Amino acid sequence: MKVSVAYIEEPPFYWTGSDNLATGADIELADVTLRAIGASDVEFVPTTFEELLVGVQEGRWDMTVPLFVSAERARSVAFSVPVWALGDGFVVRHGNPKALVRYESVATRSDVILGLVTGTVQRDTAMNAGVPDKRIVTFKRQSDAVAALVAGEIDAYAATALGNREIAAAHRELEAVAHEATANGSAPVGAFSFKRDNQTLLNAVNRQLRRYLGSADHRKRMAKHGITETEIDSVVERAAE
Structure with a gap:
């Protein structure tokens, strides 16, 4: 059985390594899960964020790497059980000169431009917090948004707090700012x-994920990429339901 999986460039979840092979936490999770259900050939297909869901709907690939679940997205694709829960954060210039610690702090400053990748759930979150559309700039790729931040064209880039730590580690002039947890302590799931x-592939993947998520092997693989117990434990409970 051959299964094709689309991915984008967003470390530590998924990216193309120096050997031109797909790598990352979710790449490992996809590979170990699919091989456990009998896939002898797992093909990872690089694409852009805006093509991920369109491509799976059109059958250009069998599944995508994990991304945030939303009601809007669930109307067009089927999601597996959750595999992680991640809070948002910003990447800002070192020292956080405009004191941007949450979406509301962007909303209250008329001189702040927020950068996002086109189609991500962070746009709705930002606008619900009062950030006007005219102060949101979207980019096709994460790397484009980071380049704009380094160049001073935007003041903050919003994505997952975990992924943002990877960006900051690779750019000395930037730093990551994690947002505070929500009032109920929950985080969006992917x-x-x-x-x-x-449904055949979806059901097989779900059965294996329910067996595997939270196992010692799963935790060890995720820890290599900075995904912590906290980001795993809540979805282990959901997967078992």
């Missing part, structure tokens, strides 16, 4: 996505 009529 899951693999599938074409809605591909």
Whole structure:
């Protein structure tokens, strides 16, 4: 059985390594899960964020790497059980000169421009917090947004706090700022996505994820990429439901 999996360039979750092979926490999770259900050939296909869900809907690939689950997205694709829960954060210039610690702090400063990758859930979160559309700039790729931040064209880039730490570690002039947890302490979850009529593959993946998530091997693999117990434990409980 051959299964194709689309991914984008967003360390530590998924990216193309120096050997031109896909690597990252979610790449490992996809590979170990698919091979456990009998896939002898797992093909990782690089694409852009805006093509991820379109491509799986059109059948250009069988599934995508995990991305945030939303009601809007769930109307067009089928999601697996959650595989991580991650809070948001900003990447800002070193020293955080405009004191940007949450979306609301962007909303209250008329001189702040926020950068996002096109199609990400952070846009809705920012606008719900009062950030006007005219002060949001979108980019096709994460690397484009980071370049704009380094050049001073935007004041902050919003993405997952975990991924932002990777960006800051690679750029001395930048730093990551994690947002405070929500009032109920929960964080948005991410899951693999599938074409809605591909129930056979979805069900097989879900069965294996329920066995594997939270195992010693799973935790060890995720820890290599900076994904902590906290970011795993809540979804282990959900997967078992």
